[in-house]
Amino acid sequence: MMAQAGVVLDRDQFNCSICLDVLKDPVTIPCGHSYCSDCIQDYWDQDDYLGVFVCPQCRQNFSPRPALARSTMLADVVEKFKKTGLQDASTTSTASTQCLAEADDVECDVCAGRKNKAVRSCLVCLASYCDLHVQPHYESAAFKKHKLVSASKKLQDTICPRHDKLLEVYCRTDRQCICYLCLTDEHRGHDTVLAEQEIQLQQRQLSDMKQSSHLRIQLREKEAQELRQAIFSLIRSARTASEESDNIFTELIRSIELKRFEVRELIKAQEKMAISQAEQLMDKIQKEITELKKNEVELDKLSHTEDHIHFLQSCQSLQAPPVLSALPSVNVDPNLTFSPVMAAVSDFKVLLQEVCQGGFVNIYEKVRNVVIVSSSDAAAQTDTTQSDAASAVQIDAALGELI
Incomplete structure (x- = not known):
């Protein structure tokens, strides 16, 4: 050994x-x-x-x-x-023991003949290596300062197309990676830093963006939960209100059956409209949550990339996280009920009884005053009185039925 x-x-x-x-x-x-x-x-x-x-x-x-x-x-x-x-x-x-490269794999640049699958790429050598040929980078001190990353087909993206040098500097003025020779040429006097420093800065900013996105998701999820509770409370209250309104309206006379039906349908219509508005708002919130989560996944995926140049170039195309839209005022009271509606219905019942009583008394009186012939003899008077009494009994019976 x-x-x-x-x-x-x-x-x-x-x-x-x-x-x-x-x-x-x-x-x-x-x-x-x-x-x-x-x-x-x-x-x-x-x-x-x-x-x-x-x-x-x-x-x-x-x-x-x-x-x-x-x-x-x-x-x-x-x-x-x-x-x-x-x-x-x-x-x-x-x-x-090597694994031969397939169609979509990165090939080893050192293997002769049929090439093995590359496992690592060197940003200094600008070459990719299989398990066998990458060993010198691990074992020899000569490669101590070489930078190894996951095997990549984009090594040429790390080379300055103008000077054929490694892109080791980041120009903040032009927002692009450059080589050291670019500093003396078209980027002279620009705000530049080492690519490693810019990567660290971008990583911190990326972490802040992820944290902000996570907080926004938590906020929207809390609002969505409160909205679900409001919908449940409204549905439960609407069911109770419908039952109570049925009990109230069954006590009323048949002449207002149509009104009972109209009030019940009004409650259901209001329930449907309120739930529809809440569900539309819920859909909007869920879409925002989905968009924020999608953005968070992209940010997380970008934060774990080992290809620094690809990372920096991708960071430039990052869009600012979507701004949370303003939400309309939402009543999230868990005790939300139709009690005021029920109170109004009860008041209407009392008012209706009073109106019916007063109205029919007035009608009754008016009816008794409607006469065609004013007879002066007793016989005629007697007949008229009996006729009026019969009519009064019929009206009283009808009034009692209504009340």
Whole structure:
């Protein structure tokens, strides 16, 4: 086991941190790090116009461009290491356990032939690696400062399209990610910060937005509960009012049966209208709750993304949370009843009885005063009196029936 562990350690020490393969024609730069001759030459050729050359691992600057000399001793050690064949055996054994990339998977940039599924992406190397080829980033000190994120197909989005450098700065003036060279060009004098600082700021703002959204949801849910209680109370009160109105109207005379029916229908209509208004308001509140929850899910999903550039770019398109609409006044009294209506019905009954009594007495009196012939003889008077008495009995009977 120790021998095998030693082989793994040697393999990591002899890898080029640029191409991630065993060193070819190794050279050592002034800071002490070694690379393939072609890899470091190509890497520095990109910065040749700047006149400042950086070590890909420790980021130490050199100016002028250092002269490169072949590291003879390291080349001999690497050559002997290749002859052992242990590297190929280790690679073959590990590769057999890898998961081949499918159509929608991110492919490993190092695998030859059929590529394995990448599990991590490096923002410094701008490459994606499978479980096997990502190991040097975990085991070798050369990759200590490299930033690993979940495998992503959007690595090119982290490169400045103008200067071909890593986007490590955020311009608050133009609200976009830029590289260090952009600071001396079109973004000179702008309000800029490191991308990491802006990420932390955006994360705090995102957390505040989530908390605010959560509080708004709680507020709307409380209002929705109060509205449900009001509807239940109104339904219960309307049922009671209908029953009581039936009891009251059954005591009234048949001549006002139509009025009893009209009052009952009036209560039901008011109940229906009030519930309809409450349900419309409930639907509005539920839609706002759904929208707020949807926004919270988007915010939560965005807050957990590991692709910083995608995060910053997505934050720019974030819309302010929807403003809570003003709600009309809602009566949430749990004791809401139709008692005032019942009182009015009772008053109407008393008033109706008084009106009927007075009205029919007046009618009765008026009817008795309606005469066609005023007879002066006793016989005629007697007949008239008997006739009037019969008519009075009929009217009294009708009046008693109504009352």
